[in-house]
Amino acid sequence: EKGGYDYFMLKEIAEQPKAVADTLLGRIDVSGSLRLDELRMTAAELREVDKVVIVACGTAFHAGMIAKYAIEHWTRIPCEVELASEFRYRDPILDPRTLVIAISQSGETMDTLMALRHAREQGSKVLAICNTNGSTIPRESDAVLYTHAGPEVAVASTKAFLTQLVACYLVALYLGQVRGTKWGDEIHVVIRDLSQISREVERVLETMEPVRELARSLAHKNTVLFLGRHVGYPVALEGALKLKELAYMHAEGFAAGELKHGPIALIEEDLPVVVVVPSPRGRSVLHDKIVSNIQEIRARGARTIVIAEEGDEAVVPYADHLIRIPATPTLLQPLVATVPLQVFACELATARGNEVDQPRNLAKSVTVE
Numbered sequence: 001e002k003g004g005y006d007y008f009m010l011k012e013i014a015e016q017p018k019a020v021a022d023t024l025l026g027r028i029d030v031s032g033s034l035r036l037d038e039l040r041m042t043a044a045e046l047r048e049v050d051k052v053v054i055v056a057c058g059t060a061f062h063a064g065m066i067a068k069y070a071i072e073h074w075t076r077i078p079c080e081v082e083l084a085s086e087f088r089y090r091d092p093i094l095d096p097r098t099l100v101i102a103i104s105q106s107g108e109t110m111d112t113l114m115a116l117r118h119a120r121e122q123g124s125k126v127l128a129i130c131n132t133n134g135s136t137i138p139r140e141s142d143a144v145l146y147t148h149a150g151p152e153v154a155v156a157s158t159k160a161f162l163t164q165l166v167a168c169y170l171v172a173l174y175l176g177q178v179r180g181t182k183w184g185d186e187i188h189v190v191i192r193d194l195s196q197i198s199r200e201v202e203r204v205l206e207t208m209e210p211v212r213e214l215a216r217s218l219a220h221k222n223t224v225l226f227l228g229r230h231v232g233y234p235v236a237l238e239g240a241l242k243l244k245e246l247a248y249m250h251a252e253g254f255a256a257g258e259l260k261h262g263p264i265a266l267i268e269e270d271l272p273v274v275v276v277v278p279s280p281r282g283r284s285v286l287h288d289k290i291v292s293n294i295q296e297i298r299a300r301g302a303r304t305i306v307i308a309e310e311g312d313e314a315v316v317p318y319a320d321h322l323i324r325i326p327a328t329p330t331l332l333q334p335l336v337a338t339v340p341l342q343v344f345a346c347e348l349a350t351a352r353g354n355e356v357d358q359p360r361n362l363a364k365s366v367t368v369e
């Protein structure tokens with residue numbers, strides 16, 4: 001069943017290029033436009049949407065955080081993202097023009113289900129992004145966009161996360177396409193890039209041996225920090241979550257800009273800090289800011305583990321360990337930047353003798369609130 005792999009998680013990490021490609025399949029037509037009749041909303045209805053609210057838990061929440069950047073940039077519709085477990089308790093402002101997106105691999109997460117029920121009671125439309133056919137969340141939603149990751153067995157979510165990202169990008173781009181935003185040209189370029197991204201994920205997987213070696217060398221550590229900016233921030237949170245779940249280590253993700261507001265006090269000699277670096281092309285101001293963050297922490301003794309695009313030479317002098325990822329448009333970078341973090345956590349857990357597929361205290365789907 002594990003297809004020759006020692007753990008389901010390893011198998012599922014390896015399946016990511018296919019999962020990504022399968023989730024795109026049939027949703028982009030020959031002219032390079034999106035076809036998402038599954039949304040079950042007419043173009044007129046989609047043009048009425050004046051706010052998007054995303055609810056999810058855990059890894060799916062991190063996908064939602066990344067979706068917010070994409071939705072607001074490509075559509076200019078305000079987008080909020082909230083932990084499903086917090087959502088209904090603060091009496092959120094919802095109405096029929098709010099599109100609520102519930103993201104869930106299992107489709108059975110009770111917190112997410114309760115959030116979507118609350119949204120529907122207020123008259124909002126709910127779109128589920130889900131990996132499990134016929135599960136409760138899609139059954140109770142107005143529409144569903146399935147991710148085609150195939151069954152995910154390991155408790156730690158990997159391929160489901162990448163396909164959730166793909167589904168979120170598709171929704172964002174489709175909203176942009178239907179509403180004819182000023183990003184029209186960019187949208188076509190992104191759809192093309194997205195249709196080629198599974199090959200890039202595959203390339204990342206081919207270069208993971210040094211990441212495994214590095215993980216094994218850090219097996220005795222107590223703490224690992226993760227930093228990112230923009231979409232790299234949720235990626236940092238996801239890297240930290242994987243490490244907590246699997247390696248039972250103290251792991252925290254921060255927005256790199258927050259460092260000087262507190263977390264920099266944690267930096268001490270030889271503390272491993274993973275930094276997700278945005279592309280130096282495009283929004284280069286982000287890149288320059290993070291390069292100075294890397295300098296700051298290194299000057300205070302951190303052992304820097306830098307994830308940066310191929311060809312980014314500016315980071316080289318400050319990287320104790322350099323993990324290269326292919327160049328991608330900024331908003332799509334999480335699809336390639338997350339993969340080394342999954343491999344890192346899985347290998348570290350193995351080196352510590354932990355049960356990778358079934359970490360202590362955790363269940364694959366959390367069906368209680």
Ligand code: M6R
Pocket residue numbers: 057058059060103104105106107108109112155156157158245364365366
């Ligand atoms: O099935 P769901 O996507 O609704 O699950 C949400 C979270 O429980 C899940 O992502 C959890 O955080 C994973 N164990 C993360 O690896």
